[in-house]
Amino acid sequence: MGNVPTTVKHCLSYEQLIQDYPWLRRWLLQEKEIVPTGVKIQLIDMLSGTGLHVIEATSFVSSKWVPQMADHTEVLRGIQRAPHVQYPVLTPNLQGFQDAVAAGATEVAVFGSASETFSKKNINCSIDESMLRFEEVINTAKEQQIPVRGYVSCALGCPHEGHIEPSKVAEVAKKLYEMGCYEISLGDTIGVGTPGSMFKMLQCVMKEVPADALAVHCHDTYGQALPNILTALQMGVCVVDSAVAGLGGCPYAQGSSGNVSTEDVLYMLHGMGIETGVNLAKVVEAGDFICNALCRKTNSKVAKARGRTL
Amino acid sequence: FSENLQCQALPEKVKIVEVGPRDGLQNEKTIVPTETKIHLIDMLSVSGLPVIEATSFVSPKWVPQMADQVEVMKGICRQPGVSYPVLTPNLKGFQAAVKAGASEVAIFGAASELFSKKNINCSVDESLQRFDEVMKAAKEAGVPVRGYVSCVLGCPYEGKVAPEKVAHVAKSLYSMGCYEISLGDTIGVGTPGSMSEMLEAVSREVPVNALAVHCHDTYGQALANILVALQMGISVVDSSVAGLGGCPYAQGASGNVATEDVVYMLHGLGIQTGVDLSKLMDAGAFICRSLNRKTNSKVSQATCKL
Numbered sequence: 013m014g015n016v017p018t019t020v021k022h023c024l025s026y027e028q029l030i031q032d033y034p035w036l037r038r039w040l041l042q043e044k045e046i047v048p049t050g051v052k053i054q055l056i057d058m059l060s061g062t063g064l065h066v067i068e069a070t071s072f073v074s075s076k077w078v079p080q081m082a083d084h085t086e087v088l089r090g091i092q093r094a095p096h097v098q099y100p101v102l103t104p105n106l107q108g109f110q111d112a113v114a115a116g117a118t119e120v121a122v123f124g125s126a127s128e129t130f131s132k133k134n135i136n137c138s139i140d141e142s143m144l145r146f147e148e149v150i151n152t153a154k155e156q157q158i159p160v161r162g163y164v165s166c167a168l169g170c171p172h173e174g175h176i177e178p179s180k181v182a183e184v185a186k187k188l189y190e191m192g193c194y195e196i197s198l199g200d201t202i203g204v205g206t207p208g209s210m211f212k213m214l215q216c217v218m219k220e221v222p223a224d225a226l227a228v229h230c231h232d233t234y235g236q237a238l239p240n241i242l243t244a245l246q247m248g249v250c251v252v253d254s255a256v257a258g259l260g261g262c263p264y265a266q267g268s269s270g271n272v273s274t275e276d277v278l279y280m281l282h283g284m285g286i287e288t289g290v291n292l293a294k295v296v297e298a299g300d301f302i303c304n305a306l307c308r309k310t311n312s313k314v315a316k317a318r319g320r321t322l
Numbered sequence: 323f324s325e326n327l328q329c330q331a332l333p334e335k336v337k338i339v340e341v342g343p344r345d346g347l348q349n350e351k352t353i354v355p356t357e358t359k360i361h362l363i364d365m366l367s368v369s370g371l372p373v374i375e376a377t378s379f380v381s382p383k384w385v386p387q388m389a390d391q392v393e394v395m396k397g398i399c400r401q402p403g404v405s406y407p408v409l410t411p412n413l414k415g416f417q418a419a420v421k422a423g424a425s426e427v428a429i430f431g432a433a434s435e436l437f438s439k440k441n442i443n444c445s446v447d448e449s450l451q452r453f454d455e456v457m458k459a460a461k462e463a464g465v466p467v468r469g470y471v472s473c474v475l476g477c478p479y480e481g482k483v484a485p486e487k488v489a490h491v492a493k494s495l496y497s498m499g500c501y502e503i504s505l506g507d508t509i510g511v512g513t514p515g516s517m518s519e520m521l522e523a524v525s526r527e528v529p530v531n532a533l534a535v536h537c538h539d540t541y542g543q544a545l546a547n548i549l550v551a552l553q554m555g556i557s558v559v560d561s562s563v564a565g566l567g568g569c570p571y572a573q574g575a576s577g578n579v580a581t582e583d584v585v586y587m588l589h590g591l592g593i594q595t596g597v598d599l600s601k602l603m604d605a606g607a608f609i610c611r612s613l614n615r616k617t618n619s620k621v622s623q624a625t626c627k628l
Contacts, residue, residue: 203624206590207549235583235620236590238546242514262624269620276542283513283543313542313576317510317569 049083051305053090058301059256060094062294064274068121069099072108085115100161104135109149113156120153121161122146124188126181127170130201134165143187150192162193163229167213168205168240178216186220195225197253200240202262203233203270207243214247227251230272232311233262237272238280245286252277257299258311273312275299333557335594337372338581339504339534342609343394344375344409346566346578348387350613356390358612360397365605366563367401370597371581375428376406379415395422407468411442413455420463427460428468429453431495433488434477437508441472450494457498469495470536474505474520475512475547485523493527502532504560507547509569510540510577514550521554534558537579539618540569544579545587552593559584564606565618580619582606 052070059067069091075082084101093099100119103109112120124142125131131139146162153160166173167181185196198217200210210228217226228244228251230237241252258273278292296315303310310316343363347354359377366374376398382389391408400406407426410416419427431449432438438446460467473480474488492503505524507517517535524533535551535558537544548559565580585597603622610617617623 206587208591233620233624234586235545235580236587238542239549239587242546242549269623273542279541280513280543280546284515313540316576317540 045306046080046082047306049086049090051302052083052087055256055298055302055305056087056091056099058298059295060092060097062298063288063290064097064295065289066098066100069101071102071104072112072115072117073102073104074108085111088112088115088117103149105145106148106152109152113158117158119159119161120149121163122149122188122193123163123165124184125165126176126184127166127173129172130166130170133172139184143184143191146188147191154192159194160192162188162191162196163199164188164196165199165201167198168200168209169202171202178213181213182216182220185217185226189221189225195227195251196221197227197229197251199229199253200231200237203231203236205230205240206234206236207239210240210243211247214244214249218247223248224250227253229253231262232258232269232272238276241272241277242280252281256295256312257303257315259302259306259308269311271311273299273310273314275312275314279314332552332591332593333555335557335596336552336588337534337558338584338595338597339373339375339536339558339560340366340371340563340581341375341536341560341578342366342563342566342581344378344388345560346562346564348378348385349567349570349577350387350615352613353387354612356393356397358609359390359394362563362605362609362612363394363398363406365601365608367399367404369601369605370595371404371602372596373405373407376408378409379419379422379424380409380411392418392422395419395424410456412452413459416456416459420465424465426466426468427456428470429456429495429500430470430472431491432472432477433483433491434473434480436479437473437477440479446491450491450498453495454498457500461499467500469498469500469503470506471495471503472506472508475507475516476509478509485520488520489523489527492524492533496528496532502534502558503528504534504536504558506536506560507538507544510538510543512537512547513543514546517547517550518554521551521556525554530555531557534560536560538569539565539576539579545583548579548584549587552591559588563602563619564610564622566609566613576618578618580606580617580621582617582619582621586621 070084070087071081072084098119100121101112101117103112103120150160164184166176170176188196226249228249230240254274254277255271256274258271260271262270275295278290281288299310299315377391377394378388379391405426407428408419408424410419410427438449471491473483477483495503533556535556537547561581561584562578563581565578567578569577582603585595585599588595606617606622
């Protein structure tokens with residue numbers, strides 16, 4: 013039989029297997045209407061009761077650029093933190109980091125890119141310049157013993173540059189890891205990756221960063237997220253990012269899906285005998301809640317099927 | 323792990339069996355005009371697909387969508403090198419199919435007793451006996467027969483289905499003379515876990531090069547399940563253009579996996595299919611316009627909007 017059972021045995025030896033992120037920040041960025049603070053807080057509180065270990069709560073970017081995250085302080089202060097759950101927040105620079113800590117953040121995240129063009133268009137600076145910015149954040153975080161997670165976007169393709177060399181992804185991942193990020197999440201930002209490109213990219217990155225410090229953040233724009241995640245698991249990755257109800261479209265393919273649904277990921281993992289500690293039914297409930305609040309349908313096939321099974 | 327993956331050679335080529343015109347349309351509510359079906363098949367015929375399931379010779383009383391079976395068979399423009407199998411539930415259907423020009427047929431068994439009774443009103447063993455007649459007639463006429471096994475990873479009535487039961491039915495169909503057995507996750511509940519368990523059991527009874535997988539995407543698991551099947555040596559995959567054909571057991575939920583999404587994954591893995599993805603997407607766009615519905619293919623959705 014293939015190496016799937018081996019992978020299952022391997023993964024079962026990890027305590028905190030899967031960290032799921034609802035990516036509030038990302039998907040809310042796509043939502044045109046500003047979501048009330050109360051709704052965001054309720055969503056996070058519901059997710060806190062599902063068994064998820066990590067819930068990315070908000071983002072300390074300037075509200076001028078991201079009005080959806082203007083209430084970052086109220087959200088962080090308003091949520092009911094569950095014991096043993098982490099609530100990281102995005103901090104693009106030192107100012108954001110300081111605001112985050114003042115608001116009670118105990119974990120932060122920084123965002124690099126494997127594509128120069130994407131870096132320039134997204135955060136208005138080159139990859140090297142962004143690393144200098146993040147170095148400030150990471151060094152300050154170290155002093156305060158606040159863990160920092162690093163993201164690398166465009167790991168399997170860029171909306172502007174097209175193909176991205178695995179060696180470039182490895183270079184950026186290595187830089188973030190050596191600067192002090194405890195974990196590097198490799199993002200297929202436009203969802204173009206397949207198990208083929210995922211395998212090649214991870215093979216390269218794993219030469220520079222240990223597998224147990226890696227995570228995958230797959231988008232489902234081309235329907236490839238689950239087989240890509242499966243490939244990553246088979247290669248020893250044990251941390252997976254996902255978004256409840258698969259919310260958060262793709263800004264580069266209007267109307268298309270973006271984030272992979274947490275519910276669909278969980279269904280696959282549980283079906284493979286992999287422990288996540290997460291209660292799927294409760295995640296479906298949280299997904300139903302936020303979809304009702306946003307007046308939109310879920311992107312999760314599991315949620316759709318469960319709602320309608322005869 | 324990466325060494326394991328590398329050594330575990332994926333097939334160089336995969337044969338895609340396009341079931342949209344039959345399995346897909348059969349599960350669409352709108353009755354599609356004959357000319358539309360013919361045009362769809364003709365578009366698919368030039369996309370490089372090697373096998374296109376054209377229609378079904380069941381009684382139109384049960385499946386009104388397939389009432390124009392003879393006109394469709396006679397109206398399509400057959401491409402050389404492309405097969406056009408048709409479903410034949412019994413001897414009468416087989417005879418009508420051959421008369422209408424069919425040169426390959428398919429028969430359907432179930433791995434679940436309850437499903438067999440509810441779907442075709444007889445037990446699994448009774449259905450296999452019925453197909454025996456078809457097999458004999460097909461052998462005499464030199465017509466190849468493909469066998470389908472449904473509910474291989476779960477049943478809407480029985481729930482869990484034992485892999486040994488799937489292996490038993492697959493073996494029976496193979497021993498009867500089916501050249502290929504397509505294993506169907508009818509309600510899409512399977513995962514890479516249950517897929518590998520089932521395939522392990524079946525491949526002990528039927529050679530892996532005579533097996534195909536027919537995955538439904540109702541729970542979003544189809545592509546992951548197909549990937550595992552490929553890793554276990556399967557090189558024939560059933561799919562439906564635009565992901566046509568919902569799930570009759572979960573209203574509004576998706577059913578068949580979209581051919582476009584399968585081809586995208588296979589090409590990304592460096593696996594040859596012979597299929598031209600953009601021509602395939604054209605066919606998908608055509609049938610969706612005709613049905614006045616959106617595609618279920620994520621590749622099509624994404625490509626049209628970049």
